[in-house]
Amino acid sequence: MVHVPRRDGPPSVHHVAARAGVSLATVSNVLNHPERVADATAARVRDAIAELGYTPNRNARALVSGTTRSIGLVVMSLRNSLFSDMVNGAQLEARHRGHTLLIASSEDDLEAQGDHLAYLESTRVSGILLATMTESRDQVELTRRHGHPVVYVNYEPSEVDACSVVVDNEQAGYLATTHLIERGCRRIGFVSARPDLQPVHRRRAGVLRAIAEHPGVVLVDVDAGDIDPPGGTDAGARIARMPAAERPDGVLGVTDLLAMAVVTELRAAGLRVPEDIPVSGCDHNSVAWGGAVPLTSVTMHGAEMGQAAVGLLLDELREPPEEHVHRTIVIGSELVARESTLGRAAAAEAARLRTPADPRLREG
Structure with missing residues (x-):
């Protein structure tokens, strides 16, 4: 007889393991590294997940891994359609690449921008897109020291070696x-x-x-x-x-x-x-x-900038730091x-x- 833990709330990974008759480590591997699990065992775990209606706790997983599959985007202002277009492009590309997008607007306030960067760090985003009109060197260097890559959007930095996407x-x-x-x-x-x-x-x-x-x-x-x-x-x-x-x-x-x-x-x-x-x-x-x-x-191609910036950020996250080469993408105007x-x-x-x-x- 399989012992199923008591249910006092939503189903947990413990309930899934008990229902499938496997260890917690096996359930974790099915969720994060399915290639490590035999097909029959993985199918049993997925069936248990479906039967129980289990949803992974992203916050708990973030505490273990140190990051989430989320990207932060801080824009100068959402009142200008350039930046709202940028948000739309970044959001679509992030979703296509299996990430979510967290958005904040600084309203052209450097102090607010720093607060938003700090908050996004606290949510353990994988990296941050920064659509600013100023260099923001100190804020960016602090964010990067904390392990979060930053890609500039609509600004080409001269004092920080970082990836960027700009319109011409x-x-x-x-x-x-x-x-x-x-x-x-x-x-x-x-x-x-x-x-x-x-x-x-x-x-x-x-x-x-x-x-x-x-x-x-x-x-x-x-x-x-x-x-x-x-x-x-x-x-x-x-x-x-x-x-x-x-x-x-x-x-x-x-x-x-x-x-x-x-x-x-x-x-x-x-x-x-x-x-x-x-x-x-x-x-x-x-x-x-x-x-x-x-x-x-004159067109600014905000959506294209947002899309390209997500690509640059995910490339940087995927590559070893010592091998990554920062680059700038310039998008033409009409x-x-x-x-x-x-x-x-x-x-x-x-x-x-x-x-x-x-x-x-x-x-x-």
Whole structure:
């Protein structure tokens, strides 16, 4: 007669072992190393699991192994669709690879980011994806010393040797500026702020490269003070008040939220967009697509970044530390021209000509 332990709650591994007539070690091997167990014995254990409705205690297993099959992701903000796309891509890839994703948003607060990293460590995640706008060296080095690999997303570190996935922000600035120049603009107003942020700095480099390639085109810097909409509102009002001879005849916002705020202020001042001043954004933020004038922007491929980052992290976890070579994946950008630079009729025609079969094109 097989002794079955008393049931005072959910079935445990002890109940499974008793029902299958095997040791606890055998049940553990079936759950974690099935190749070590004879097929007939493993089948008996699986039958017992099914009959009892046993679910492995992931927390207990984490205490034994030191890790879980979970990945942490800390993003700068979920208000920008770049980061929510990143979450979706990472979540789908993690699930495909047999992992779960734990998500936290720092809201551009470095202290909060450190708190989130510490919390994710406490849950014994296998590793962490960090979508930040700053180097975060001290936090990352501490996390790695505790045995948790970190992969940067949307940021290429210069002070930390780590894997990273970035979109080509210089290309994004270059494409948007070139598009404005091709629309006939010769005074490009660059509405920007926070040059300390790597994406901002690199987009500006692309703007300058495009202008350098076109003699006679000049840059008009417009400091927005911040990269959020209030900065764009102030910048747009200042542009509208400029004398016509000094006013930019084309505007690029370093973020879509800045660009949409500029569009609103220009229209409120009686200036037409794009007939008087074409306006483009630069980060394809869907939050900014609800205005009266659909915004031209540049794709950021957030989902692809999240997917690639999960792959880099799992590669690092699989490889011995002494053999792992950190690498950076750079994802290209594409311009999506809409009414804010083309006008309504031309934008409608451009949208009609886009083909869903081309994965580079995004419909907004």
